[in-house]
Amino acid sequence: MSAANLLQVPEEHLFGSDNLPYGLFSTEVESRRRLGVRFGDAVLDLGGAASALGSPHAEVLNGDSLGPLLASGLTVWREVRAELRGWLRPDAGEEIHDRLLPLLRPLAEVELHLPFEVADYVDFYASEHHATNVGRLFRPDGEPLTPNWKHLPIGYHGRAGTVVVSGTDVVRPNGQRKAPTEEVPSFGPSRRLDIEAEVGFVVGTPTRLGQSVPQSQFREHVFGVCLLNDWSARDIQGWEYVPLGPFLGKSFATSVSAWVTPLDALDAARTSPPARTHALLPYLDDSGDEVEQAGLDLRITVTLNGDVVAEPPFAAMYWTAAQQLAHMTVNGASLRTGDLFASGTVSGPEKHQRGCLLELTWGGREPLQLPFGQRAFLENGDEVTLTAWAPAANGRRLGLGEVTGRIVGGA
Amino acid sequence: MSAANLLQVPEEHLFGSDNLPYGLFSTEVESRRRLGVRFGDAVLDLGGAASALGSPHAEVLNGDSLGPLLASGLTVWREVRAELRGWLRPDAGEEIHDRLLPLLRPLAEVELHLPFEVADYVDFYASEHHATNVGRLFRPDGEPLTPNWKHLPIGYHGRAGTVVVSGTDVVRPNGQRKAPTEEVPSFGPSRRLDIEAEVGFVVGTPTRLGQSVPQSQFREHVFGVCLLNDWSARDIQGWEYVPLGPFLGKSFATSVSAWVTPLDALDAARTSPPARTHALLPYLDDSGDEVEQAGLDLRITVTLNGDVVAEPPFAAMYWTAAQQLAHMTVNGASLRTGDLFASGTVSGPEKHQRGCLLELTWGGREPLQLPFGQRAFLENGDEVTLTAWAPAANGRRLGLGEVTGRIVGGA
Numbered sequence: 001m002s003a004a005n006l007l008q009v010p011e012e013h014l015f016g017s018d019n020l021p022y023g024l025f026s027t028e029v030e031s032r033r034r035l036g037v038r039f040g041d042a043v044l045d046l047g048g049a050a051s052a053l054g055s056p057h058a059e060v061l062n063g064d065s066l067g068p069l070l071a072s073g074l075t076v077w078r079e080v081r082a083e084l085r086g087w088l089r090p091d092a093g094e095e096i097h098d099r100l101l102p103l104l105r106p107l108a109e110v111e112l113h114l115p116f117e118v119a120d121y122v123d124f125y126a127s128e129h130h131a132t133n134v135g136r137l138f139r140p141d142g143e144p145l146t147p148n149w150k151h152l153p154i155g156y157h158g159r160a161g162t163v164v165v166s167g168t169d170v171v172r173p174n175g176q177r178k179a180p181t182e183e184v185p186s187f188g189p190s191r192r193l194d195i196e197a198e199v200g201f202v203v204g205t206p207t208r209l210g211q212s213v214p215q216s217q218f219r220e221h222v223f224g225v226c227l228l229n230d231w232s233a234r235d236i237q238g239w240e241y242v243p244l245g246p247f248l249g250k251s252f253a254t255s256v257s258a259w260v261t262p263l264d265a266l267d268a269a270r271t272s273p274p275a276r277t278h279a280l281l282p283y284l285d286d287s288g289d290e291v292e293q294a295g296l297d298l299r300i301t302v303t304l305n306g307d308v309v310a311e312p313p314f315a316a317m318y319w320t321a322a323q324q325l326a327h328m329t330v331n332g333a334s335l336r337t338g339d340l341f342a343s344g345t346v347s348g349p350e351k352h353q354r355g356c357l358l359e360l361t362w363g364g365r366e367p368l369q370l371p372f373g374q375r376a377f378l379e380n381g382d383e384v385t386l387t388a389w390a391p392a393a394n395g396r397r398l399g400l401g402e403v404t405g406r407i408v409g410g411a
Numbered sequence: 412m413s414a415a416n417l418l419q420v421p422e423e424h425l426f427g428s429d430n431l432p433y434g435l436f437s438t439e440v441e442s443r444r445r446l447g448v449r450f451g452d453a454v455l456d457l458g459g460a461a462s463a464l465g466s467p468h469a470e471v472l473n474g475d476s477l478g479p480l481l482a483s484g485l486t487v488w489r490e491v492r493a494e495l496r497g498w499l500r501p502d503a504g505e506e507i508h509d510r511l512l513p514l515l516r517p518l519a520e521v522e523l524h525l526p527f528e529v530a531d532y533v534d535f536y537a538s539e540h541h542a543t544n545v546g547r548l549f550r551p552d553g554e555p556l557t558p559n560w561k562h563l564p565i566g567y568h569g570r571a572g573t574v575v576v577s578g579t580d581v582v583r584p585n586g587q588r589k590a591p592t593e594e595v596p597s598f599g600p601s602r603r604l605d606i607e608a609e610v611g612f613v614v615g616t617p618t619r620l621g622q623s624v625p626q627s628q629f630r631e632h633v634f635g636v637c638l639l640n641d642w643s644a645r646d647i648q649g650w651e652y653v654p655l656g657p658f659l660g661k662s663f664a665t666s667v668s669a670w671v672t673p674l675d676a677l678d679a680a681r682t683s684p685p686a687r688t689h690a691l692l693p694y695l696d697d698s699g700d701e702v703e704q705a706g707l708d709l710r711i712t713v714t715l716n717g718d719v720v721a722e723p724p725f726a727a728m729y730w731t732a733a734q735q736l737a738h739m740t741v742n743g744a745s746l747r748t749g750d751l752f753a754s755g756t757v758s759g760p761e762k763h764q765r766g767c768l769l770e771l772t773w774g775g776r777e778p779l780q781l782p783f784g785q786r787a788f789l790e791n792g793d794e795v796t797l798t799a800w801a802p803a804a805n806g807r808r809l810g811l812g813e814v815t816g817r818i819v820g821g822a
Binding site for chain 2: 119120122125135138139146148151152154155156157158159160161162164168171173174175176178184185186187209210212233236239240241242243244245246247248249251252253279281282283327328330331332333334335336339410
């Protein structure tokens with residue numbers, strides 16, 4: 001493909017000018033990490049473009065992280081996006097396109113990096129279908145949903161330092177595991193290694209300690225979304241998690257997509273969350289105008305070694321990201337630029353809509369029959385890829401990139 | 412006190428030349444944050460001293476964070492400490508002391524800051540006495556210790572972004588709470604605000620993903636200790652924590668002392684942990700020579716509005732910090748410089764040795780009778796201070812500084 005073609009992106013392309021997600025890239029000859037925006041099958045060097053075209057926001061686009069743009073706030077996010085859309089329009093003019101062309105790199109020639117430094121990482125548990133299934137599997141003698149589940153979005157802090165970018169190999173974790181039938185725990189590589197298909201939300205604008213963020217201010221603080229795979233060692237998790245929650249069963253790796261899609265690209269995907277079955281306290285109530293359509297219609301596909309194993313619908317999530325942010329800050333906990341909070345496993349009501357193997361194989365008892373063999377949990381060499389799309393204007397679709405990882409044996 | 416006296420620190424001083432903890436300070440006239448070491452009742456400007464005396468380590472001492480020193484590794488930690496001890500010896504010579512004197516600031520004239528950027532924050536649950544008491548209070552119908560407790564050091568990730576330095580006011584958190592006797596949850600300021608007296612461990616040397624740190628390598632990775640108060644809203648915690656652990660009941664604030672005491676100052680405080688009642692898996696086994704005396708004899712005092720309410724003994728902790736680090740990394744989770752992991756509430760076997768109000772007042776049912784009134788949990792305006800000392804050579808004592816915080820009402 002000649003360089004000139006890189007600017008000719010068909011309207012129906014998943015990464016057209018309605019999308020424009022941000023990432024961090026380098027190339028073999030230019031090893032410095034630079035901010036880029038994905039357009040079609042190429043990456044535009046954002047700092048370079050901002051300099052070449054005299055953007056007033058060149059300073060936040062010229063660094064080696066998405067951090068400065070994240071920190072610059074909603075007004076700047078929108079100004080930068082409007083500027084980019086202007087530059088990339090087919091009718092932007094030859095002068096602009098001539099300056100952009102040398103700053104485009106075909107995707108195949110770039111290496112993508114973790115786009116921002118993760119400050120705190122929080123993982124929620126927002127799918128009623130997932131929580132119900134897991135409750136049945138982990139606590140067969142009790143009610144599947146705990147009494148608090150419909151009153152607050154349950155969440156916990158995960159390990160920020162082990163969030164890795166898509167494409168990073170995942171080392172099978174060692175740890176303690178004890179089945180209920182065993183007398184004492186044993187140690188070794190996890191035998192029940194799993195995925196969790198999730199959507200992550202990236203915080204831009206920070207808050208001070210003691211401040212809370214109502215649902216109506218969600219857009220001022222959250223910049224965009226990524227895809228996220230919260231790898232989980234079910235045997236380690238099952239033994240460790242009572243009473244203080246998941247720890248080593250999750251902390252070995254969490255993979256995120258290399259592209260962060262700005263919320264402004266997802267307006268056509270906004271949708272109403274499921275009907276609420278319980279009255280909510282005012283800070284979580286989302287029945288009002290201000291916070292309507294706080295759900296997002298994102299369609300996720302999970303593939304294992306290239307075969308589709310699940311299609312989880314994000315629209316089915318009971319708790320919205322705006323409710324999660326309101327809850328997370330209602331105690332006065334401050335936000336930092338780079339905070340990442342994830343939805344929890346996305347599972348829908350149907351069997352093929354379940355976002356983890358634990359559910360798909362019902363605790364391993366009903367292995368998946370796949371062309372390459374059967375799978376209860378992941379084997380070494382397995383590669384899992386999540387992709388997703390969202391509805392856009394005029395019946396078109398936006399791509400949310402992918403998050404992929406391959407399991408490798410431990411040392 | 413004249414400046415000259417600041418270098419004359421009596422041998423029995425809690426912050427003599429055997430101690431030398433590190434911190435970050437500024438003064439009213441010099442607002443730039445600088446690395447300092449506490450000596451007696453003063454702070455020595457470390458970057459200034461390193462430059463004035465030609466230290467080979469001036470580069471890691473001259474910044475506005477402890478981070479570069481933390482990242483420089485055990486050999487440099489020891490060389491810097493040896494250098495400092497040399498400079499501060501009474502017989503170091505007039506030339507050296509003349510150069511140091513202008514770089515000393517009386518404690519009363521400095522402001523102390525959070526000494527390093529907290530990467531990930533992990534909180535353990537390592538006191539058998541505390542876990543047993545809390546188990547009895549939170550789960551009165553079950554065994555107080557969960558089946559895993561004696562097999563692994565239970566822990567969870569906390570919020571790194573709300574770790575604050577001693578002296579920072581603590582805003583009473585709002586949140587959901589529901590007593591077992593109530594039909595539905597209510598919202599408002601926590602009515603059961605508590606402390607947790609803990610010891611924090613600060614990671615210096617990082618690891619790569621997939622690498623684990625055996626107990627025998629603890630000293631290569633952990634730089635030192637601080638005091639830590641893990642403020643806890645018991646009513647919020649009690650309603651939210653099943654099944655994924657503490658979240659908003661803890662995430663509003665965690666206070667740490669302004670001084671980080673290097674492990675090399677605590678050799679005389681090393682002691683054996685309590686006898687193990689259960690066989691441990693090899694990575695946690697601490698019966699061997701290499702890891703013996705991995706406990707620390709630190710004596711903590713908790714005061715509430717100036718009155719002593721508890722004296723928790725750190726030597727009673729069942730799990731050691733070396734075991735915690737080995738456990739935290741055994742799944743391949745990487746460490747970053749600035750990772751902070753805390754012991755969990757320090758409680759001893761005696762009633763006055765309990766490190767939180769939940770235990771001291773037995774769930775609020777037996778309020779403390781104090782000169783200023785009775786207390787089940789904290790009231791607005793209450794000030795809590797933790798201090799600690801450790802045995803040093805020749806029967807002397809080292810101080811571990813203090814962590815203090817005052818409760819203020821919410822917005």
